Amino acid sequence: xxxxxxxxxxxRANKYSNRxxxxxxxxxxxxxxxxxxxxxxxxxxxxxxxxxxVERGDRIGIFSDNYLEWLYSDMGGLGIGAxxxxxxxxxxxxxxxxxxxxxxxxxxxxxxxEQLEKARRIRAAAPSLQAIVTxxxxxxxGDGGLISFARLMEMGLKKNEQDPGLFERSAAMSKPGDxxxxxxxxxxxGMPKGVMITHQNIMFVIQGLAGxxxxxxxxxxxxxxxxxxxxxxxxxxxxxxxxxxxxxxxxAENFTTLLEDLQERRPTIIMAVPRVCEKVFQxxxxxxxxxxxxxxxxxxxxxxxxxxxxxxxxxxxPVPLALALKYRLxxxxxxxxxxxxxxxxxxxxxAAGGPTAREIQLFFxxxxxxxxxxxxxxxxxxxxxxxxxxxxxxxxxxxxxxxxDVKIAPDGEVLIKGGNVFGGYWNLEQxxxxxxxxxxxxxxxxxxxxxxxxxLRITGRKKDLIITAGGKNxxxxxxxxxxxxxxxxxxxIVIGDRRKYLSALVNINMEQAQTLAEKEGIAYSExxxxxxxxxxxxxxxxxxNERNSHLARFETIKQYRxxxxxxxxxxxxxxxxxxxxxxxxxxxxxxxxxxxxxx
Numbered sequence: 001x002x003x004x005x006x007x008x009x010x011x012r013a014n015k016y017s018n019r020x021x022x023x024x025x026x027x028x029x030x031x032x033x034x035x036x037x038x039x040x041x042x043x044x045x046x047x048x049x050x051x052x053x054v055e056r057g058d059r060i061g062i063f064s065d066n067y068l069e070w071l072y073s074d075m076g077g078l079g080i081g082a083x084x085x086x087x088x089x090x091x092x093x094x095x096x097x098x099x100x101x102x103x104x105x106x107x108x109x110x111x112x113x114e115q116l117e118k119a120r121r122i123r124a125a126a127p128s129l130q131a132i133v134t135x136x137x138x139x140x141x142g143d144g145g146l147i148s149f150a151r152l153m154e155m156g157l158k159k160n161e162q163d164p165g166l167f168e169r170s171a172a173m174s175k176p177g178d179x180x181x182x183x184x185x186x187x188x189x190g191m192p193k194g195v196m197i198t199h200q201n202i203m204f205v206i207q208g209l210a211g212x213x214x215x216x217x218x219x220x221x222x223x224x225x226x227x228x229x230x231x232x233x234x235x236x237x238x239x240x241x242x243x244x245x246x247x248x249x250x251x252a253e254n255f256t257t258l259l260e261d262l263q264e265r266r267p268t269i270i271m272a273v274p275r276v277c278e279k280v281f282q283x284x285x286x287x288x289x290x291x292x293x294x295x296x297x298x299x300x301x302x303x304x305x306x307x308x309x310x311x312x313x314x315x316x317x318p319v320p321l322a323l324a325l326k327y328r329l330x331x332x333x334x335x336x337x338x339x340x341x342x343x344x345x346x347x348x349x350x351a352a353g354g355p356t357a358r359e360i361q362l363f364f365x366x367x368x369x370x371x372x373x374x375x376x377x378x379x380x381x382x383x384x385x386x387x388x389x390x391x392x393x394x395x396x397x398x399x400x401x402x403x404x405d406v407k408i409a410p411d412g413e414v415l416i417k418g419g420n421v422f423g424g425y426w427n428l429e430q431x432x433x434x435x436x437x438x439x440x441x442x443x444x445x446x447x448x449x450x451x452x453x454x455x456l457r458i459t460g461r462k463k464d465l466i467i468t469a470g471g472k473n474x475x476x477x478x479x480x481x482x483x484x485x486x487x488x489x490x491x492x493i494v495i496g497d498r499r500k501y502l503s504a505l506v507n508i509n510m511e512q513a514q515t516l517a518e519k520e521g522i523a524y525s526e527x528x529x530x531x532x533x534x535x536x537x538x539x540x541x542x543x544x545n546e547r548n549s550h551l552a553r554f555e556t557i558k559q560y561r562x563x564x565x566x567x568x569x570x571x572x573x574x575x576x577x578x579x580x581x582x583x584x585x586x587x588x589x590x591x592x593x594x595x596x597x598x599x
Contacts, residue, residue, distance in 0.1 A: 001207075002203065002207075003175075003176045003199070003200075003203060004171075004174045004175070004176060004178075004180075004199040004203065005075075005078060005180065005199055005202050005203065005240060005243075006078055006079055006171040006172070006174050006199070007171075007172075008203075008206075008240075008243060008244055009039065009042070009075050009078075009079070009171075009243065010039070010168070010171065012035060012243055012244075012246055013035045013036060013038065013039035015035075015246065016034075016035040016219070016246055017034065017035055017036045018034050018035070018036060019034060019035055019246075019248070020032050020033070020034055020248050021033055021034060021035040021037075021038045021248065021249070022038055022068055022071060022248075022249055022250075022251070023248070023249070023250035023251065023265070024066070024067060024068045024250075024251040024253075025250070025251065025252060025253035025257065025261055026067075026253060027253075028253070030250070030264075031068060033068060038071070038072075038075075039075075041068075041072045041076075041153065042071070042072045042074075042075035042076040042079060043076060043079065043156065043160060043167040044072075044076070044152075044153040044156035044157050044160065045069075045072040045073050045075075045076030045077075045149075045152060045153060045156055046075070046076030046077060046078075046079040046080040046082075046156065046167055046170075047076070047080070047155070047156035047157075047159040047160055047166065047167055048076070048133075048151075048152035048153055048154075048155040048156030048159070049073075049076065049077060049080060049082060049107055049152070049156075050080050050156075050159060050166075050170075051155040051156065051158075051159050052106075052107055052130065052131045052147075052152075052155070053106065053130060053131075054077075054080065054082050054106050054107055055080075055081075055082075056080065056081030056082070056170070056173070057081065057082070057083065057179070058082050058083070058106045058107075059082065059083045059084075059085050059103045059104055059105045059106060059128075059182065060073065060077040060082045060083070060084055060085065060105065060106065060107045060108075060109070061085045061086075061087055061099070061100055061103070061105040061107070061108040061109065062074065062084065062085070062086050062087065062108075062109045062229075062230070063087040063089060063091070063096060063108055063109065063110045063111065063115050063118075063119060064089055064109055064110060064111025064112075064115065064135055065089045065111050065112070065228070065254075066225065066226075066228060066229050066251050066252075067111060067135055067251075068251075069109070069135045069149050070109070070111075070135075070229050071229070071239065073109045073133075074229070074235075074239070076156075078171075078174070078180055078181075079167055079170060079171040080167065080170045080171075081170055081171075081173060081174055081178070083103075083179050083180065083181060083182060084180070084181045084182075085099065085100075085103045085105055085181065085182045085183075085184070085194075086181070086183060086229060086230035086235065087099055087100075087184070087230060088186065088228060088230050088231075088576035088577070089111055089112075089115060089228070089230070090569055090576050091576055092118075093118040093121060093122065095192070095576075096115075096118055096119075096122060097118075097121075097122040097125060097126065098191060098192070099184050099192065099194070100122050100126050100128075100129055101122075101125065101126045101128070102194060102426065102427060103182050103184075103194055103426060104128040105126070105128060105129055106128055106129065106130050106131070107129075107130065107131045107132075107133060108122075108123075108129055108131070108132050108133070109132075109133045109134075109135065109149070110132060110133070110134050110135065110136075111135045111136060112135075112136050113136060116132065116134050116136070116146075119132045120132065120146075123145065129145075130145060131145055131146070131147065132145060132146045132147075133146075133147055133148070133149055133152050134146065134147070134148055134149065135149045174199060175199070176198065176199050176200035176203065177198055177199070177200055178198060178199055179196055179197075179198055179423070180197055180198055180199045180201075180202060181197050181235075182194040182195065182196055182197070182426050183195045183197060183230075183232050183235075183378050185378050185379075186575040186576045186577045186579065193425045193426075193428060193431060194425060194426030194427070194428075195232075195378045195379050195422050195425060195426075196422055196423045196424055196425070196426055197232075197381050197422055197423070198423055200419060201381040201419065201420055201421070201422060201423075202236065202240055202381060204381070204403065204418070204419030204420050205236060205240075205241075205381045205382060205383060205401070205420050206236070206240050206241050206244045207244070208401045208402045208403060208404075208420075209241055209383070209386070209401070210241075210244060210245065211402055212386075212388065212401075212402070214388075214389050214390055216241075216245075216269070216348075216350070216372075216389065217241065217242065217245040217247055217269055218245050218246070218247075219245060219246035219247060220247075220268075221245065221247040221248075221267075221268045221269050222247060222248045222249075222250065222265060222266070222267050222268055222269070222345075223238060223242055223247060223248075223249050223250070223267050223268075223269050223270065223271065224249075224250050224251070224252050224258075224261055224262050224265050224267045224270065224343075225238035225239075225242075225249055225250075225251050225252065225271060226251070226252040226254075226255060226258055226261075226272075227271055227272070227273065231577060232378045232381065232382050233271070233273075233352050233353065233376070233382045233383075234271065235382075236381060236382040236383070237271045237350060237352075237382060237383075238271045247269075250265040250267070259341060259342075262341075262342050262343045263341070263342075263343050264343075265343065266343035266344055266345045267342075267343055267345065267346060268345050268346060268347050269346070269347060269348060269349075269350070270342065270346055270348075270349045270350070271349075271350050272349050272350070272351050273351060273352065273353040273354065274351050274353060274354045274355060274356040274481070275354075275578065276349075276351075277349060277351055277356050277360050277361075277364065277371065278356070278357070278360060278484055278485060280338075281359075281360045281363060281364075281485065281487075282485075282486075282487035282509070282512070283487070284338065285486075285487045286487050286511065286512050286515055288300075289512075289515050289516065289519060290515060290519070298333055298334075299333075299334055301330070302329075302330035302333050302334035302335070303330075303334070303363065303366075305323065305326045305327050305330040305366075306327065306330055306331075306334070306335060306362065306363060306365075306366025306367075307359075307362045307363075307366065308323060309323060309324075309327045309366060310361075310362040310365040310366050311362065313365065314365075314392065314393065314394055327366075330366070331366070331367075331368075335366050335367035335368070336367070338363075338364070338367040338369070339367045339368060339369065342369070346368075346369050347368075347369070347370065348369060348370040348371070348372045348389060349364065349369055349370070349371050349372065350372045350374060350386075351371055351372065351373055351374070352373070352374040352375065352376060352382070352383065352397075353577075354477065354481070355373075355458065355477055355478065355481045356371055356373060356481070357481050357482060357484070357485035358394050358395060359485050360485055361373075361394050362394070370389060370392070372386065372387045372389065372392070372398075373386075373387050373396070373397045373398065374386040374387065374397055374398065375397035375398075375446075375456060375458055376420075377444060377446075378422075379421065379422045379435070379442055379444075380404075380416055380418075380420045380421055380422070380442065380444075381420045381421075381422065382420075383401055383420070384400060384401060384404055384406065384416050384418070384420060384444075385397045385398050385399060385400045385401065385404070385406065385456045386398045386399075386401060393451070393453075393455050395457060396451065396455040396456060396457045397455075397456050397457070397458060398455055398456065399453075399454050399455055399456070400416075400418075400454075400456065401418070401420065403418050403419055404416065404417070404418035404419075404420060405417045405418055405441075406450070406456055407441065407450075408448060408449060408450060409437075409443075411462075412447040412448070412449070412459070412462075413443060413444065413445070413446065413447060413448075413462055414444040414446045414447065414448040414456070414458070415437060415441035415442065415443060415444065416441060416442045416444055417440055417441045417442065421442045422442075445461060445462050445463065446458055446460070446461055446462065447459045447460045447461065447462050447465065447475060458477075459475045459477075459478070460475025460476065460477045460478070461475075461477070464476055464477070464582060465497075466494065466495075466496045466497045466502070467497060467498065468496055468497075468498070468499060468500065468501070468502070468554065469498055469499055469500045470500070470554070472554045474494075474496065474502070474554070474555060476493075476494035476496075478555075479494050479502070479551065479555055479557070480492050480493065480494055482547055482550060482551070483504075483544075483547050483557075486543055486546075486547055487509055487512045488508065488509055488512050488513065488516070488539075488540065488543050489506060489507070489508065489509065489543075490507040490508060490509040490510075490566065491506070491507035491566070491567050491580065492504055492505075492506055492507075493505045493506075493580055493582060493585055494557070495586065495593055495596075499597055500597070501556075501558040501559070502554075502555065502556065502557050502558060503557060503558060503559040503560060503561075503593070503596040503597070504557045504559075504560040504561075505560070505561055505563050505585060505589055505592065505593070506540075506560050506561070506562050506563065507562075507563055507566050507567055508530075508531060508540070508562055510527045510528075510530075513527065513530050513531075513536065514527055514530070516536070516539055517530055517533075517536055517539075520535065520536075520539065522535045522536055528564060531562055531564050537562075540562070544557060544560060559596035559597075560596075561589070561592045561593075561595070561596065563589065563592075567580060567585065572584055573585050573588070
C-alpha cells in the first residue's frame, strides 16, 4: 500500500504515462500535460529548488493563483523532501509577510507582478527567504535572488542530467510521518496559525475516501477545478484525491469563465463551496423573475415536482408512476437546462465549508446532480465526515470517514480523533495543547449532533452561537443560509447575542435589485439609488418576511439594516477564503447595530 503522496505520484505517472493528467486554461487556450510530462516537470522544478539550496525539511511558499506551475512546485517540492506552504494570492503584503517569516520559507513562488512586488518587499524583512521564483513574465532586472520558473526548470533538468535518479531517491526517503505541508488558517480573528499536515494525514484521507462504496471517483472521471489550491479542500479533493483516482483535472481559467470552461470540458465531478451552489441557484431564480407569467408558472411547477421526487429518493421510497411522468416532463422543461449549463455530465457536486440550503440541494438533486455535503477543517486535512452517494440525509454532512471517531461534548462541540487530524500548530506548542482534550480529541470549535444512524449535523460555530436575552441558543448559520438562498441577498449576517431579538446586516445583490425594480416599474438613475427608494425597500421587506415565514418565531429577523458597500476582503470584512469576519463587521457598524435595539 502506498504510504506517501510521493509514491502515489510516481505510480500514477507510470500507470497512465501518455494520458492527459492536467489542463489549465490560460488566455482562452487550454494548456495540457500528460502524466509523464507532469512528473518530469515536477521533477525539474523540485531539482531546481534543490539547486537554489532548498534541502529536506526546508519550506517552499507558493503565492499564486492556480497554474500548472503551482502543481509542479507542489509535487516537485514534496519530492525533494521540502515542506510546501500555500498562500492565498489575495493576501495583503502584511499577511503574506507574516506567513513567509513565521514558516521560514527559503523559496517563494509567485504568480503575477502584484505578488512579485509584495514578495520583493517581504524579502527585505525575511532573512530566511533566499529566492523568489516568478511564474509570470516579470523581468528579473539583474536581481540575483529572483529567477523565472523557466530558469528554475532549466536548473532542475541540468541537475537531473548530472545525477539521474536523485529526485526518485529523495522522494523515496520521505516517510509517512514527515511533514508535507503547513497550511495557514484564514482565521476570522487574530493572526493565522500554521497547521502541520503530514504525508500520513494526506494518505489517510485519500485512501479512506477511495475505500467508500459507491466510489466517488475513478480514472474515467474529469474535473474542472476552480477552488484555490491554497485552500486545503481544493488541494486535498481536487488535487490529491484526483491524483489517487487517476482522473483528468482541467483547471478553469478563472471564476468569470467558469461556465464556459465547464461546458468545454464537461466534468463528471465538481468540487465547490456552498456559495457556488447558491450563486448558480440565485442566477437561475433571477432569470425566472424576468420570464413571462406562464414560463414562471411552468418553472415553479417543475421545481415542486422535482422536490417531491428528490425527497422520495432521499427516503429510498419508490416514485409513483404519475409523479414519475410529471418529473420526466419537468426534467426536460427545467432541470436538463441546469445539467447542460454545467457541461451535461455532472454526477455530483462535493460541497464543503458551510451548509447548503435544503431548497438548493433538492433543486440540484432533481437535475440528477447530487450535492454531497462534507465537513472538515484545515486541522482535519479537509474531510472528517462526508455524505454517501447512495445513502444520504439532506441537512447532515454524512457519517465520519472510515477510521475517524467523532463524538459530541456536553456543550455540543464536535470532537474529532483519527489519522486525518493534524500534528499541531507550527511554532505554537501552547496553542496546540489547548486544541485537544485530555483524551486526545481535537476540539473543532463547531457545534453539532449525531443522529440515530451516526450521521453528523453541524449546527454552527461555538464562538458564533447567539444566546438571546430570553435564553434561546441560536446558531446563525442556519438562518443566514436560508436568507442567502434568496437571490436578492448577497450577504446576510445575523446579530442578537444577549439581545431580546435577532437583527441583521445585509448586502443587497444589485443585479437582482435592478431586475425587481424594472419588473415593478420603479424608476432610478443609478442602481444604488434603489437602496434609499421606499418602493424598493418595501420589496426588500416582503422578501425578509417571506424568509421569516420558514423560521420559528424566536429565529425570525425583527430588524435589519442594509449596508450599501459590499463586504469585501479589501475592506477587512472577509477572510481570504471569503468568510465574513463577524467581529470586524459588528465593530465597524456598531452604531447601526445599536440603533436596531432602542432602550
